[in-house]
Amino acid sequence: MSDIIAKLEKTKLLGRGGAAFPTHLKWQMVLDQKSDTKYIVANGSEGEPATEKDGYIVEHYPELLVEGLRIALETIDNSSAFIYLRKDYFKKYKANLKKIIGDLPIEIFEEKGGYLSGEETMVCQEIEAGLLRPRHKPPFPGQVGIFGQPTLINNIETFYYVAKIARGEYHNEKMYTIVGDVKNPGVYELSGELSVKQVLEQTKNYPDFKFYTQVGGGASGTILLSSELTIPAQGSASIVVYNQAKTDPYELMEKWIKFFMAENCDKCTPCREGTYRLAEMIKNKQIDKEHFEDLLFTLENTSFCALGKMVVAPFRTLADKILKL
Numbered sequence: 555m556s557d558i559i560a561k562l563e564k565t566k567l568l569g570r571g572g573a574a575f576p577t578h579l580k581w582q583m584v585l586d587q588k589s590d591t592k593y594i595v596a597n598g599s600e601g602e603p604a605t606e607k608d609g610y611i612v613e614h615y616p617e618l619l620v621e622g623l624r625i626a627l628e629t630i631d632n633s634s635a636f637i638y639l640r641k642d643y644f645k646k647y648k649a650n651l652k653k654i655i656g657d658l659p660i661e662i663f664e665e666k667g668g669y670l671s672g673e674e675t676m677v678c679q680e681i682e683a684g685l686l687r688p689r690h691k692p693p694f695p696g697q698v699g700i701f702g703q704p705t706l707i708n709n710i711e712t713f714y715y716v717a718k719i720a721r722g723e724y725h726n727e728k729m730y731t732i733v734g735d736v737k738n739p740g741v742y743e744l745s746g747e748l749s750v751k752q753v754l755e756q757t758k759n760y761p762d763f764k765f766y767t768q769v770g771g772g773a774s775g776t777i778l779l780s781s782e783l784t785i786p787a788q789g790s791a792s793i794v795v796y797n798q799a800k801t802d803p804y805e806l807m808e809k810w811i812k813f814f815m816a817e818n819c820d821k822c823t824p825c826r827e828g829t830y831r832l833a834e835m836i837k838n839k840q841i842d843k844e845h846f847e848d849l850l851f852t853l854e855n856t857s858f859c860a861l862g863k864m865v866v867a868p869f870r871t872l873a874d875k876i877l878k879l
């Protein structure tokens with residue numbers, strides 16, 4: 555095992571794109587493949603609303619991102635790399651990144667699509683041919699990725715922490731994005747062991763009014779009541795605070811469903827039709843519990859890719875905890 559992969563295992567670094575897969579296993583999988591060509595991608599698609607940590611890293615710590623990629627290039631034989639950026643990040647940060655990259659074999663790639671473009675197989679499809687549709691897993695990109703070659707795809711925050719681990723400067727920190735009805739919105743780097751409540755307290759954002767939160771993304775995140783904030787922030791570690799007196803749950807659901815309908819690719823029936831039917835119910839403010847649960851069950855269990863499955867958590871938890879259906 556390479557020195558850096560051993561360190562990734564020892565520090566238990568989990569991928570920071572939301573899925574929390576052990577980073578050392580991903581790296582080892584790509585390392586183990588026999589191929590004359592391999593690819594590495596730093597994924598900065600960051601299409602989840604209320605999540606801004608990757609943009610924050612590219613703006614404030616681009617050297618550490620490139621250092622993490624350089625370590626990956628040195629570890630994985632025959633490899634070249636991409637920094638895959640959403641459109642606004644590409645425009646803002648391309649010139650500076652280019653300067654830092656210098657002669658390293660790293661290309662800066664502007665993603666073509668939106669939310670769905672951050673999904674791993676979409677990253678491969680877009681880089682290969684600009685195709686805006688996901689493909690089936692398995693095989694995983696670590697085995698069959700860009701142009702059929704083994705491809706290591708990690709989030710930008712993950713590469714940032716790879717560099718810190720190599721320097722011996724990592725102590726289980728995490729980037730949190732805090733937005734919504736708060737006094738001090740922004741991106742904060744704090745211990746990954748904190749509870750959501752502690753994060754809000756330490757950033758002086760804990761509300762003095764009745765509220766609930768959405769944790770792990772401003773669209774796909776889970777609703778947590780103020781009494782449930784003793785757990786760490788999951789997913790992309792974003793925290794949205796909603797003032798309960800000022801937030802209409804139907805307006806909130808309408809915002810989410812419009813987002814999912816606009817961002818899905820219409821490839822599969824459960825997600826295309828399921829989101830449409832959910833939107834109908836929300837617009838009419840008539841939620842039949844049985845029908846609602848059927849739709850969520852179908853989305854969760856039969857959607858082709860992660861987007862359809864991710865629709866479920868916010869609606870189910872809001873319906874249970876706020877609407878009390």
Ligand code: SF4
Binds near residue numbers: 818819862863
């Ligand atoms: S789940 Fe949604 S985004 Fe994914 S393939 Fe189906 S329609 Fe497209």
